[in-house]
Amino acid sequence: MTDRATHVAVRPEYDPLADPNWQEPEQPRSRLSWPRLGILVLVLALAGVGGTLEVMHLRNTSGPTAKSWAVPYVDVTLTPTFQFQDPTANPANDVALGFVVADPQSPCTPSWGGAYTLDGAASSLELDRRINQLRQAGGDITLSLGGLANKELAVACTDQDRLTGAYRQLIKRYDVNTLDLDIEGTAVADQASLRRRVTAVATVQKEREKDGKPLAVWLTLPVTPNGLTDDGVALVRGMLEGDVALRGVNVMTMDYNNGDKNPDMLALSTSALNGTHKQLSDLYLRLGQKLTSPQVWSRIGATPMIGQNDVDTERFTLDDAAGLARFAVDNGLGRVSMWSINRDAPCRGTFANVVVHSNTCSGVDQDALAFSKVFAGLPGKAATGGSADSVEIPDQAATVDDPKTSPYPIWRLTAMYVGGYKVVWHGVVYEAKWANSGLDPSAAPAAGTQSAWSVIGPVSPVEKAPRPVPTVTGVKRIWAPGILYQRGARVMSNGLPYEARWTTKGETPSTEFPIDADDPWKPLFNVPGEPVMN
Template sequence: MDRATPVAVRPDYDPLADPLADPDWQEPEQPRARLSWTRLGLLVLILGLLGAGGTLGVIHLRNTAGPTAKSWAVPYVDVTLTPTFQFQDPTANPANDVALGFVVADPKNACSPSWGGAYTLDGAGNLLELDRRIAQLRQAGGDITLSLGGLNNSELAVACTDEERLTAAYRDLVKRYDVKTLDLDIEGTAVADQASLQRRVTAVAAVQKERAAAGKPLAVWLTLPVAPSGLTEDGVGVVRGMLEGGVALRGVNVMTMDFNSGEARPDMLALSTSALNGTHKQLSDLYLPLGQKLTSPQVWSRIGATPMIGQNDVDAERFTLDDAAGLARFAVDNGLGRVSMWSINRDAPCRGTFANVVVHSNTCSGVDQDALAFSKVFAGLPGKAAGSDNYDSVEIPNRAATVDDPKTSPYPIWRMTAMYAGGYKVVWKGVVYEAKWANSGQDPAAAPPAGTQSAWSVIGPVSPVEKAPRPVPVVTGVTDPWTAGPIYRRGDRVLFGGLPYEARWTTKDEAPSMEFPVDADDPWKPLFTIPGEPRTN
């Protein structure tokens, strides 16, 4: 199979600076172009075609307006999926911006937001380093879109029936992550749940107005299922409800996937573009009753597309790299406001041989591809691209001026002689790193030799308010303090520095180590865990 090449377009578009993200923004009147002799000749040709009764001149004249928006590439990241995708690392993520999904209701508290029902917001910050990784992405010139909902679990507006608490939950989310763009992914039974739809409209409109008043406008996208003919009837109702309820929609992002066309080998690009054209007509009609007659390019700028890369949930459907290149061209030609994909976690080949076998996976595409091939196709869109705003380099504090303080470092400070297991986190020169694989003696901040990869991923900078990690004992009942002089035999347990240890073999006058991780050849085994150690279960 031929590999698709990235679309060559200018990487100078900042979606966060897009005027359409401002609820009060209105499309300016296009300046009138001067009529050159070349254009005069073209006009004569068009008039001639019109006089001949043909339609070519009409089509050409209609299309000369061109797109008014530049497509923004923003792939989805499945935040809670294992292994954790390092979206803040430019070597792992070619995109400048990402959509983080999914925030849903906490199973134990319907009005409290959680990540995938598995992590509280604080839990994701601690266990997934989410806040730190977002900060690192922004420090490198990128940003996030916060995506709420999805097919699984319960979206906040569905689970939380208290309108005031729902509004507070949205407000807290936007404030905590300093969100500029909110993505409301409404699918499954939620699309027709009228009570939750009304609660969501009221809450989002209130938060959006608060942010606008504070000088921090909040762009809102709707992500909805779509058929080859366009939005479903329920989907049209969701959009209408948002617009009539006072939400300033930045756009409608349609999920161009799982069409169930019944064809043996469906043309996914043709189905996708048909769905987008149908949505274009529907949005034009939806804005008219509100007194807004949008031009065709203005409508396109309010539409996004999200294919499921590779193997779709429907066995016969496969969205290939050629389809991705075609969608990227369509986006550029029409000025599509956004192109996403589900998901960058899947942008890799499946291991082993899967010839003529349907492979459904959350961590690989199920089609023949190179790693990150889909991401690289869409990263060529005119939104922020990899390499812009210094995104291709990681900002590291001045090594000579940075001295790590154990009292203010959230993880153990890196040591040259220590053996680090894959997933172990350390602090080095003011930055948190995570080991990609087991290694020793490999400086996290040093550039790797040519042709090799670093053994460490950059997680993000150490915050000035952080504190030393607190070890957590895994046993109780250890009370005897370690002292010099006695002979300790294998299995003996002592306290040292307030922490429990167990002798690996007979030892005397060898104090337990307080340098973490404790080496395997140290006579004392720690009976506690340290933040930063990889979880074993």
């Protein structure tokens, strides 16, 4: 906690105790009349406004003004794909999706991690559909641009109009209400990219405001135990002076590398947050905004790296998480994130006394989703939607699936589905968590059990039937009912290639996907929705 007694002390222009010629006035001193006393009080009050401006905003006069908001990061392009829209996989109501960066081949074109175009992420990762599903369940996304890897758009794209257009495209496509600008590495000190970013963000933010859709903007920056770096403070100042309505500054409370053999990560984190509070208090004041201490706290966020950090000696434990959550509530911290929910699981195998750096597990002793559950209890936004094991989708049972407009095969009671298979059922896309048959994706699971299906999201009315993709070429023989086919024979049926599993005659190659393993004809094609086997 900040020692406010230290910061509220008045700093006089003249210190008599430091003057060797100073002598204590003789007593008794003349008494002030009431009129003179009133004038003196007024003068002192006015002097106080000028002499203590840099500290008066630190006074905590009202308690927290914000309810801390939990918004964990999701590494969107990481394999296996994290199903953030599924409440059984994600206890959080809202998520920060990272990271949008410049396309390596086209610097002014946004991409997901440099690996997927926006359309590619929609088709390969089901990203747009999963975002829609999260919103139907009462949650929302924060769109995060930048990160440590690859190049942030403002760094790579030097054409101001195209950069602004890229920001505009992202915000429109994903209907973004909150934008997170994660500026790390050399980008923090890149003044040219700062100017381009400020212009682009300010422009788009004003456009959204004009349309009645305010855009909240967060800066995510590295931090030391003493607060932001000088470059970080300058970056914040540049955004504010550039007319960006900054919602807050989210500091990455991780990877301090201060030389301690057994660092106290909670103490380092709270120290970093207190330091950031002082810096922002001073910065806002210098820019003409007198903020109370709670108002400044509401503009600060914290993002620890859960479990094992990149620095070998640094481990952020569940106890540290609980302490940070208490600190957030006590001070009214505007936001608490974590890197990342993909890592919120124990590492498999024996890792005793071994440092584990992983993108998919924490490297510390924990239950699955333990960190998420600590922060999900923060009061900023109450979770809404379905139960822990299902999401209620209004009027789902009344929807009749049309094979012509369903992007994946329609679920069948008798089919055997392998893990990862996608189906459509009553207008919603589901994905099998494990091999199953006869389990209705829309049915609520029995008490104490989990559904075998993850909810991906609703089917769009403009979607079309899946187009199978042949895995072989050169098959020209057309299947006919009166011919005896030997094992290994290849034929074409309904424009698709098949191979006989055994001798067969008069058995039509199936078009009910997935094709059962006991069907005489093996498909020589892939159907959208079925996992590709290596």
